Amino acid sequence: MDKLLLIIKREYLAKVRNKSFIVLTILSPILIVGMIALVVFLTQVNSDEKNLIAVLDESPFFANQFISGPEVSYIDLKNISLQEAKDSVASMGLYGLLHIPDESSIDEVSSEITFYSKKSPSMGVLGVLESKIQKRIREEKLEELGVSANQISNIGSSFQLRTSTYSGHTSLKGINEIKAAIGGGFGYLIMMFIIIYGAFVMRSVIEEKTSRIIEVIISSVKPFQLMLGKIIGTSLAGITQFIIWIISAGFLSVLVFYFMGIKVDLFSNGPNLDENTVRAIKEASESSETIQLYVNELMTFPWVTLFISFLLYFTLGYLIYSSIYAAIGAAVDNETDTQQFMFPVIMPLMLAIYVGFFSVFENPNGPIAVAFSLIPLTSPIVMLMRLPSGIGGDGVPWWQLITSVVLLILTFFLIVSFAAKIYRVGILMYGKKPTYKEIFKWLRYK
Amino acid sequence: MSNLLVAEHVSKSFGDHTALDDVSIEIPKGTIFGLLGPNGAGKTTLIRIINQITYPDTGAVYFDGKPLMPEHIRNIGYLPEERGLYKSMKVGEQAMYLAQLKGLSKAEAKAALTYWFDRLDIGDWWNKKVQELSKGMAQKIQFVVTVLHKPNLLIFDEPFSGFDPINANLIKDEILHLRENGATVIFSTHRMESVEELCDHIALINRSKKILDGNLADIKRNYKNNTFEVGLLTSDKDGLQKELAQRFQTETAHFKSLEDEVKLRIKLPEGQHSNDLLQYLSSRATVSHFVEVIPSANEIFIEKVGKN
Numbered sequence: 001m002d003k004l005l006l007i008i009k010r011e012y013l014a015k016v017r018n019k020s021f022i023v024l025t026i027l028s029p030i031l032i033v034g035m036i037a038l039v040v041f042l043t044q045v046n047s048d049e050k051n052l053i054a055v056l057d058e059s060p061f062f063a064n065q066f067i068s069g070p071e072v073s074y075i076d077l078k079n080i081s082l083q084e085a086k087d088s089v090a091s092m093g094l095y096g097l098l099h100i101p102d103e104s105s106i107d108e109v110s111s112e113i114t115f116y117s118k119k120s121p122s123m124g125v126l127g128v129l130e131s132k133i134q135k136r137i138r139e140e141k142l143e144e145l146g147v148s149a150n151q152i153s154n155i156g157s158s159f160q161l162r163t164s165t166y167s168g169h170t171s172l173k174g175i176n177e178i179k180a181a182i183g184g185g186f187g188y189l190i191m192m193f194i195i196i197y198g199a200f201v202m203r204s205v206i207e208e209k210t211s212r213i214i215e216v217i218i219s220s221v222k223p224f225q226l227m228l229g230k231i232i233g234t235s236l237a238g239i240t241q242f243i244i245w246i247i248s249a250g251f252l253s254v255l256v257f258y259f260m261g262i263k264v265d266l267f268s269n270g271p272n273l274d275e276n277t278v279r280a281i282k283e284a285s286e287s288s289e290t291i292q293l294y295v296n297e298l299m300t301f302p303w304v305t306l307f308i309s310f311l312l313y314f315t316l317g318y319l320i321y322s323s324i325y326a327a328i329g330a331a332v333d334n335e336t337d338t339q340q341f342m343f344p345v346i347m348p349l350m351l352a353i354y355v356g357f358f359s360v361f362e363n364p365n366g367p368i369a370v371a372f373s374l375i376p377l378t379s380p381i382v383m384l385m386r387l388p389s390g391i392g393g394d395g396v397p398w399w400q401l402i403t404s405v406v407l408l409i410l411t412f413f414l415i416v417s418f419a420a421k422i423y424r425v426g427i428l429m430y431g432k433k434p435t436y437k438e439i440f441k442w443l444r445y446k
Numbered sequence: 447m448s449n450l451l452v453a454e455h456v457s458k459s460f461g462d463h464t465a466l467d468d469v470s471i472e473i474p475k476g477t478i479f480g481l482l483g484p485n486g487a488g489k490t491t492l493i494r495i496i497n498q499i500t501y502p503d504t505g506a507v508y509f510d511g512k513p514l515m516p517e518h519i520r521n522i523g524y525l526p527e528e529r530g531l532y533k534s535m536k537v538g539e540q541a542m543y544l545a546q547l548k549g550l551s552k553a554e555a556k557a558a559l560t561y562w563f564d565r566l567d568i569g570d571w572w573n574k575k576v577q578e579l580s581k582g583m584a585q586k587i588q589f590v591v592t593v594l595h596k597p598n599l600l601i602f603d604e605p606f607s608g609f610d611p612i613n614a615n616l617i618k619d620e621i622l623h624l625r626e627n628g629a630t631v632i633f634s635t636h637r638m639e640s641v642e643e644l645c646d647h648i649a650l651i652n653r654s655k656k657i658l659d660g661n662l663a664d665i666k667r668n669y670k671n672n673t674f675e676v677g678l679l680t681s682d683k684d685g686l687q688k689e690l691a692q693r694f695q696t697e698t699a700h701f702k703s704l705e706d707e708v709k710l711r712i713k714l715p716e717g718q719h720s721n722d723l724l725q726y727l728s729s730r731a732t733v734s735h736f737v738e739v740i741p742s743a744n745e746i747f748i749e750k751v752g753k754n
Contacts, residue, residue: 014532219498220547
């Protein structure tokens with residue numbers, strides 16, 4: 001036990017004192033926050049640039065329709081021919097020219113409306129123009145049917161479907177998406193952690209082999225102790241790195257956003273949303289009552305269960321995979337030889353993530369979701385994606401959760417003992433490029 | 447004399463390959479035991495079994511009379527042939543780590559390290575990283591780490607590789623000093639001159655079988671065959687050589703000398719003694735050189751392994 005602690009301590013310190021590890025720990029948040037800030041900054045610069053559009057309106061229908069907005073400004077051209085208008089717009093370097101010809105009916109007019117520009121116009125600009133023209137055509141036609149302008153503005157009200165559960169609680173839209181996002185986040189976190197730090201474990205094993213210290217150490221401690229200590233030490237270093245990343249990235253982004261004066265609502269106001277939607281979102285987010293409902297809904301999440309099962313699945317899943325990584329490291333002499341063994345390790349992880357995103361979010365209790373949340377190598381990811389919808393009732397049935405955990409624990413013992421055998425034989429084999437057949441033989445050595 | 451380590455009928459195979467086949471050895475306390483054999487003979491496997499890195503398929507190993515147990519690890523110091531250190535770790539820190547893995551407390555490890563670093567005059571390496579050291583320097587650290595916890599049994603696999611002659615001598619003296627202080631040493635090497643110099647007992651392993659073992663002097667006594675190397679001063683060299691060739695089994699010998707003399711190896715038949723030969727020779731010429739030929743460990747090695 002003392003020896004295990006010694007090994008854990010050494011592996012941890014060796015990892016966190018490693019220069020490239022320190023550089024990565026410090027630089028990653030700076031790079032990521034810097035990149036996001038750059039993207040935000042460029043978007044801001046881009047949207048600050050207003051598109052100037054000339055409007056040559058020869059018809060009687062579109063007077064006072066083109067009022068300059070946040071993205072597009074309009075310049076009215078009067079009493080010039082289309083050709084003259086094109087020439088002057090091109091020479092003035094405007095974004096484009098909207099030509100509305102004079103015809104007798106609005107149908108004929110609308111079929112002839114043309115937008116001229118040097119390059120292909122952006123979807124954003126076209127969307128704004130199209131919605132204005134569409135709205136005008138609709139109004140004109142309604143007027144033809146005898147509806148007054150006043151009446152028209154009256155029917156232009158927005159509508160949102162009220163939703164409720166049978167018991168009378170207002171049920172919330174998007175809550176399933178939030179649940180999926182939380183589950184997906186957990187699953188993704190596990191996958192990233194396994195891939196990054198599993199490879200660390202593998203490299204550390206290879207280092208011990210190439211530096212030839214392994215036989216000195218193995219004469220003092222059991223190979224299994226060394227493997228376990230290595231895995232635990234490396235993952236503690238990984239958790240340290242993750243915590244530093246989260247704290248420093250959070251701190252940095254607050255700092256950057258404060259200094260750049262970027263308002264967060266810039267993100268919610270996408271340029272192409274039509275006004276009704278924008279208004280609806282604003283109403284929804286500004287009404288404290290709705291926020292309260294979301295908060296209440298989030299409070300009813302099985303947070304404790306979710307957290308406990310996250311720890312359980314994370315620990316077991318990580319231990320299973322990193323012991324496989326350790327065995328691979330022990331079997332080879334250098335990192336280039338690891339490739340043939342890597343694909344079978346990564347594959348179940350990728351599969352789990354894909355199954356999660358394409359099937360579990362749609363139908364958390366469907367047959368595919370159930371199957372993959374029981375299969376041990378994918379269950380740590382897939383089950384965590386299912387769990388936010390709760391346990392028992394309409395959530396994950398208890399028997400599935402228990403079966404999944406039991407299967408995972410059995411697999412854990414099986415794989416770790418296999419990996420330990422391969423590790424024990426492999427670390428003392430030099431200069432051999434192992435095949436699957438060879439490694440299978442090692443399992444039978446005493 | 448009691449034995450510190452006894453291996454009884456130890457066999458070990460890896461798949462189809464037999465690494466050790468019914469090998470038994472006895473290592474007396476306080477001796478230096480040479481474990482000899484060509485590459486791939488099974489020496490390293492035997493050493494790994496003694497270190498409990500691997501386990502025998504059949505047979506048993508006893509340490510100081512008791513079956514070999516994990517707690518005996520503390521009493522064994524092992525310097526493997528394939529040896530190294532963590533490159534990016536500092537010397538002192540690393541030595542502390544390895545000492546504590548052997549079961550020393552922090553204070554014990556520190557005290558033992560200070561003693562050895564002073565003794566080998568390497569105290570100022572404490573804060574250096576291993577990658578800054580030369581190969582010979584790293585070997586010294588490895589030696590210190592092996593003997594640090596005062597083990598009863600020391601196992602050295604090719605201990606002198608990588609050392610210059612001065613440091614090799616230093617290490618050799620340390621090994622002898624350790625034996626004087628009661629340690630038992632297993633010494634595995636290909637360098638027969640150091641076997642000659644150091645070993646009290648040897649075992650020779652070839653193709654996974656033990657083919658020879660025992661006290662080195664006894665073995666040599668068994669292998670000498672009444673042959674003598676002589677140098678004779680005479681005016682009639684050819685005549686003397688012919689005469690001797692008729693009486694004895696002779697062959698030309700090679701050794702360095704100041705005079706231009708007849709140099710021969712003479713094998714005496716059973717029952718004749720060196721004195722008889724010397725008497726005869728001194729009546730024929732002036733004897734300037736007379737030595738009994740004792741086979742070297744090297745010759746015995748080559749003869750035994752070559753025959754197989």
